[in-house]
Amino acid sequence: MDMQQMVQQLNKWAYEYYVLDNPSVADTVYDALxxxxxxxxxxxxxxxxxxxxxxxxxxxxxxxxxxKHLKRLYSLDKVQSFGELSQWMEKVQKQLGNVQFSLELKxxxxxxxVTYDQGKFVGAATRGKGIVGEDVTEQVKTxxxxxxxxPYTGLCEIQGEGIMKLSNLEKYNKKHPNDQLKNARNGVAGAIRNLNPKVTAERNLDVVFYSLGYSEGMQIGSQSQLVDFLKSCQMLTSNEFAVVETFEQAKAQIEKIGQMRPHFDFLIDGVVVKVNDFELREQLGYTDKFPKWAVAFKFDAEQVATTLLDVDWQVGRTGKLTPVGLLEPVELCGATIGRATLNNFGDITRKNLHKNALVFVRRSNDVIPEVLGSAEQGGVAIEKPTHCPACGSQLQEVGAHLFCTNAENCRPQIVARISHYCSKNACDIDGLSDKTVEQLVDCLGISSVADLYTLTTEQLLTLEGFKQRKANNIVSAIDKSKSVNLERFIFALGLDNVGSVTAKDLATKYGSVEALSQASKESLLExxxxxxxxxxxIVQYFQEQQNVEIVQKLQNIGIDPQLSETKVGVFTGKKIVLTGSLQNYTRSQATKLIEENGGEVSSSVSKSVNLVIAGAEAGSKLAKAHALGIDVITEEQFQQMLEQN
Ligand SMILES: [Zn+2]
Incomplete structure (x- = not known):
């Protein structure tokens, strides 16, 4: 293979991996070439x-x-309601007659x-004020x-939006506990407008392309054709794209996107509506700021003001106290918000927050509401707690955070540790919800994860809401968890800052809990x-007597976690959900086949799922898979994949 072929092959694999999200080779194969x-x-x-x-x-x-951009970049005029959108569409239709409108995510x-010349990437710039921007070629190249x-060889400039996927933001923040990015939008701006291109590379950004600024003789007549062209250039384009003719159709599409919005792996703040045909666009022309042929339909205002009534200090698994603001309930992005995180005491001081005073609240990443800052002077000062609200122990201050160090006897810490041990990515013990764990701790005196293995059905039957079947299921689920693999077990122990990804890395490097417990800081840093x-x-965890005892107790019970063998096959690295009824396999047969071919079976559809196999009468899981844009295959296709293998 010569150099040109190697570059082409690697770029093809990268395209499959990053743009199509459908890799055809393992990472190791890519890395080797x-x-x-x-x-x-x-x-x-x-x-x-x-x-x-x-x-x-x-x-x-x-x-x-x-x-200097080859052609000016305009910003878009906004509409905030369906009424305004309807007026705008009517105005356009009055001038142009019946036209098609394209709708894409904002x-x-x-x-x-981005500038291309003779088929090659030659430069990239920020928008600036539309005429001149900052040259960010080296950053965007990463x-x-x-x-x-x-494939197009003329000179052209193509616009896109640099974004940071929420899953990549989460990964980044896990890797950098001391350098957390506040949200995806800051993550992108700080990475691209950063003089060090290596910072950009590390953030794992994406660019979604949507507009052609300047081109030398390109024959493209509409937004739909442009999308096809961008795809042929192997670029990412809007996840949802539709062409409509009436206001009703536009409204339905926007409402659909509004419903999908919380499930997207990226932030959007609206939908862009454009006249589809490029020639008709020229007939409408521009104001001095905006094109007259497009508007951005913006979703609800992002922040609102409401009264901060009180602060609730919650004690987590590691004893860390997190202040949660109790708010006068308020509508935000279609949901009623009554609580919002305040991060830590330092943050409360910095934002100058007071009780009984108005504060601004926003849904950051559109999931967890956050208090942005104070909206009025006055109110009652928020005091820094000195003792644990749950157990009364004196608190310790470490950096910006407060900790309760009474790990053994502080109820919320015990409950959170056990819940974490039972959670999906840990030991995956079915039936032990947070509520049930609270019952076990309060009524049966369970105080550590090792105590779970002593529970009997008779004991469980004394609890409120328990019948024979539920009790049996829980006891057998606990028993089944004894065969947990090493990576899940390490995660389940709940070490500070050790998420499932880090747990997997630790399992691979050390191969056993003993070896991990002996690991030096230097070796871990590798x-x-x-x-x-x-x-x-990690080092500190294994120095604490109570932790060593718990691990010892679990081993005495017969838990001897091993590194799971990674099976290689057509489903390697894929998380798969089965739904509906299959004709030729039972659920457990299908699960076994997937696992034997390297895949992992998950019971619920989420962003981390790669593939859904849908049998007859598939219901809500299938709908959710469609909403999340996850690949769905039929039983026949599943069979074909197995045969090809
Ligand atoms: Zn406490």
Missing amino acids: YDQLVLLEKQTGIVLPDSPTHRVGGETLKEFSQH YDGLTIN IKTVPLSI IDGIGEIVAEG
Whole structure:
């Protein structure tokens, strides 16, 4: 394979992985060829313009230079209600007659303008004020969903929105417990407008393309054709795209998107409605700020003011206290909000928050409401607690946080540790909801995860709401958890800052709990993604007597977790959900086949699921899969995949 072929092959695999979300080879195969290319580039001193080695990010820049856009970038006029949208569409129809409108998602990130010439990526710039922007070529070059070459060979500028997927934000924040990004929007802006391109590379951004600014003789007549062209350039385009003719159709599409919005893996703040045909657009023209042929339909206002009534200090698994603001209930993004996080005491001081005073509340990432700041002077000061609200122990202050160190006897800590141990990604013990765990702790005197294994059906039957069947199921689910694998077990122990990804890395490196408990800080730091704080936390965990005792007790019960063998096959690395009834397999047969071919079966549909196999009469899981854009296959296709294997 020559250098050109290697680059093409790697770019094809990267396209399948990042844009199509459908990799055809394992990461290790990609890495091996990538390493070969790096070596060859070193030996020959030649680096092709579209080589993926450009993606790592070059030297830190001294300053941003300026880029004059080949054609001005306009911002969009906004409409805030269906009434306003209907008026705008009517006005357009009055001038142009019956026309088609295209609808696409309005991604919430940072607009960038990418220049291609002779089929190669030659530059990128921020929007700026529309005429001149900052040159961010080196930064944008690291974004894997921006192709470094495209089939079109004329000079052109294409606009897109730089975004950070919420799943990538979560991963990043897990890896950087001390350098948390506040939200995806800040994550993008801070990464692209950063003089160090390596920072951009590390954030795993994406660019979703949607507009053609300048082009040299390109024959594209409408937004629909543009989307096809962008796809042929292997670019990401709007997840939802529709062409409609009436206001009713537009409204239905926008309402549908509004419902899907909480499930998207990225932020959107509205829907862009454009006249589809490019020639008709020119007939409408521009104001001095906006094109007259497009508007952004904005979803509900993002923040509201309401009264902060009180602060509830919640004690978590590790003893950390988190202040939660109790609010005068208020409508926000279609939901009633009565509570919002206040992060920590330092944050309360910094934001100058007071009880009985108005505060601004926002739904950050559109999921967890957050108090942004105070909206009026006055009110009652919020005092820093000195003792644990649950157990009365004196609190310890570590950095910006307060901790209750009475791990053994503080009820909320005990409940949270046991709940965490039973949770889906940990030991996955069915039937032990947080409520049930509270019952076990309060009524049966359970105080550690090891005590779970002593529970009998007779004991459970004394609890309110328990019948024979439920009690039996729980006892057998607890018993089944004894065969938990090592990565889940490490996660289940609930070490500070150790999520499932880190737990898996630890399991792979050390192979047993004993080896992990002996690991030195230096050895832990060798793992990619583990920093000082995480490493220190792990070492400290195994130095504490009560933790060593729990692990010992669990081992005495017969829990001997092993590293799970990774099976390789057609479903390797895929999380799969089965739904509906299959004709040729029982559920457990299908599950076994998936696992034997490297896949993992999940019981519920979420963003982390890669594939749904839908049998006859599939219901809500199938609908949710469609809403999340997850691939769905039939039983026949499932069978074909197994046969191909
Ligand atoms: Zn306490």
